[in-house]
Amino acid sequence: MKIINIGVLAHVDAGKTTLTEQILYETGIKELAGSVDQGNTTTDSLEIERKRGITVKSAAVSFYIGELKVNLIDTPGHADFISEVEHSLSVLDGVILVISAVEGVQAQTRVLMQTLKELRMPTLLFMNKMDRMGADYPKVLAMIQNLLDEHICEMNDVENEGTETVKLNPSDPATAGWLETLALNDDELLRMYVEDIPLSQDRLYEELSKQTKQGKAYPLFAGSAVKGLGVSQVLACLNHFIPLNETPEHADQGSPLSGFVFKIIKNSFNERMAFVRMFGGELRLRDKVQMVSRDGENGVLKVKQLQSLLGGKKMAADCVQAGDIAVLTGADLFVGDVIGVRSVRIKDFTFHKPPIQVKVMTGCQEDQTTLHQALSTLTIEDPFLEYYHDPSTQEHTIQVFGRVQQEILMETIAQQYGIEVTFSPPKVMCIEKPIACGESAEFMGEKGNPFWATVGFRVESGLPGSGLTYKLAVELGSLPLSFQKAIKDTVIEVLKEGLYGWPVNDITVNLTHTGYASPVSTAKDFRRLVPLVLMDALFKAGTMVYEPVNDIHLIVPEASLSKVLSRLSLxxxxxxxxxxxGMTAHVKGTIPVRTTDVLKSELHSLTSGEGMLSMKPDGYMQVQSSVPENERRQLNSLNRADYFLHINKII
Incomplete structure (x- = not known):
């Protein structure tokens, strides 16, 4: 069987969901193409998605073109969901990038295209809305070549754009300049171009196919998704421009089992459904398979319920092969988990930490339990949400990427769980990183240590992006496993608040000393001693505070450049x-998340409405101004007197 997995990407409202609906109609999955305006689309299955007319969560459907099976993932287009879009790309073989013929290349279009180019993702461009008033094919083509990529091969000649009588004709590769474009990536073609040696249409098409699969050239189609114009041409070309996955006839001829969990949802029975892109081997019903969690923990998974995508639905299956998408129901899986072994084809993906924290509140005390259940479930489904519940204060806090994601969450909770919530003002969340190495230890029986436990730690800087690395510098059997677990769990909890109250990242914690007295020592002794020793070691190491930043690309008129750069510096x-x-300046840089909205709001006036800003999360940079401190939830164990007073009160 031949399979491809593709995605549809676009800036908000460029028409990607409409294109998806038209594809499902033309391939026989639907009797009538759904409409975003009417709220009856297949992939926007959430009520909130239909109401807003935007895609919130990526959804997968499948269809056949002859004997070719196509799994299609419709992804969000709003900037707040860029992390989910980038994550979806990790399981795709190719992409259709939709561009409006009216609005042209927009900020999010550039962000998406830059990511696709970095991944060398085979990409087909579809210039949509050719029938709309204001559509301007030559103008938008120039924007694509100037702002996205110059390696564009036109697939259509367009007549009467911007009218109901718009007409498309297949381009002649010779007159459309394919050879000139493709020669930019091939020395032999360049020689033939310079020497004016003609190439046949078949040879040019073959070269375009090869370079598209390599992510070096981009075929540009024109059409109207709402009218179905040009859609069949795109479908007919999918197998030419996107690499195929061909499953072997016999299982023993294939590669080892390898699958990647890219999506989690809850079905109507509140069961967890995991969508798995298969990169190798076969996944069979009732098999026991190895798995590796996103955090690197090994485990075993029993395949109890297995489905595959078929004809726009999920159907029970006995086996799902490499190249396809499997759906596991009831499995305790999370986005980022690997089933089997990690294939070299699985793309590395950075889970950017949501930078903005808000408190979620409900007016009714009776709704607290429901709110906790709602936020816990939504966090499992969305790896780009982070949720924390403080049992002592009953506070619910989440971390998100932006205002739209926050509003979507509010409406989703109201519609799915029947409770109204409000949010506190947003707070940008920083992190701390250790500066040097710090060591501390407290021994059982020594003065100042009232606990039946010995604990020692050495903390030091970890690799960038490593988070928390916990290592044993003692023999594994030196402590009962329950005590080992108590120590590790407490380390994780304590490091949620560093010296300045921010979560500590990129840190390696080495457990250097342990000891206990049987039978009097308990796990509680270790849980109470660990904060004292760990925070002392962290204090000796010292920490720096880092704040989240966005990677930005500004396109502004040359006359506005000095004003924009001056404001960016401030x-x-x-x-x-x-x-x-020409008369346009391109500026790349970074800006703190806390000042990003100011730049967005002022860019229009700074550039007389001609500026364009695209951005995406770009990690953290050291705070240059005064070091901010975060309000603590935990007791600061560096103040031993208050800490012991608190312990004694609990006792």
Missing amino acids: LEGTFQEPEFQ
Whole structure:
């Protein structure tokens, strides 16, 4: 069987969901194409998605083109969901990027295209809305070549764009300049172009196919998704421009089992459903298979319920092969888990931490339990939400990427769980990183240690992006497993608040000393001693505070450049040397999340409405101004007197 997995990407409202509906109609999955305006689309299955007319969560459907099975993932387009979009790309073989013929290349279009180019993702461009008033094919083509990529091969000649009588004709590769474009990536073609040696249409098409699969060239189709214009041409070309997955006839001829969990949802029975892209081997019903969690923990999974995508639905299956998408119901899986072994084809993906924290509140005390259940469930489904519940204060806090994601969460809770919630003002969340190495230990029986436990730690800087690494510098059998678990769990909890109250990241914690007295020592002794020793070691190491930043790309008129750069500097942003294209300046740089909204709101006036800003999360940078402190939830064990007073009160 031949299979491809594709995605549909676009800036908000460019028409990607409408294109998806038209594809499902033309491939026989639906009797009538759904409409975003009418709220009856297949992939926007959530009520909130239909109401807003935007896609919130990626959804997968399948269809056949002859003997080719196509799994299609419709992804969000709003900037708040860029992390989910990038994550979805990790399981795709190719992409259709939709661009509006009216609005042209927009900020999010550039962010998406840049990511696709970095991944060398085979990409087909679809210029949509050719029948709309204001559609301008030559203008938008120039925008694509200037703002996205110059390696564009036109697939259509367009007549009467912007009218109901718009007409598309297949391009002649010779007159459309394919050879000139493709020669930019091939020395032999360049020689033939320079020497004016003609190439046949078949040879040019073959070269375009090869370069598209390599992510070096991009075929550009034109059409109207709402009218179905040009859609069949795109479908007919999928197997030419996107690499195929061909499953072997016999299981023993294939590669080892390898699958990647890219989506989690809850079905109507409140069962967890995990969508798994299969990169190797076969996944069979009732098999016991190895798995590796996103955190690197090994485990075993029993395949109790297995489905595959078929004809727009999920159907029970005995086996799902490499290249396809499997759906596991009832399995305790999370986004980012690997089933079997990690294939070299699984793309590394950075789970950017949501930078904005808000408290979620409900007016009714009776709704607290429901709110906790709702936020816990939504966090499992969405790896880009982080939720924390403080049992002592009953506070519910979440971390999100932006305002739209926050509003979507509010409406989802209201519609799915029947409770109204409000949010506190947003707070940008920083992190701390250790500066040097710090060691501390407290021994059982020594003065100042009232606990039946010995614990010692050495903390030091970890690799960038490593989070928390916990290591044993003692023999594994030196402590009962229950005590080992108590120590590790407490380390994780304590490091949620560092010296300045922010979570500590990129840190390696080495357990250097342990000891206990049987039978009097308990896990509680270790849980109470660990904060004292660990925070002392962290204090000796010292920490720096880092704040979240966005990677930005500004496109502004040359006349506005000085004003924009001056304002960017005042907002504590950084920038590289501007690049000029005609009368336009391109500026790349970074800006703190806390000042990003200010730049977004002022860009229109700074550039007389002609500026464009695209951005995406870009990790953290050291705080340059005064070091901010975060309100603590935990007792600060560096103040031993207060800590012991608290312990004694609990006792």
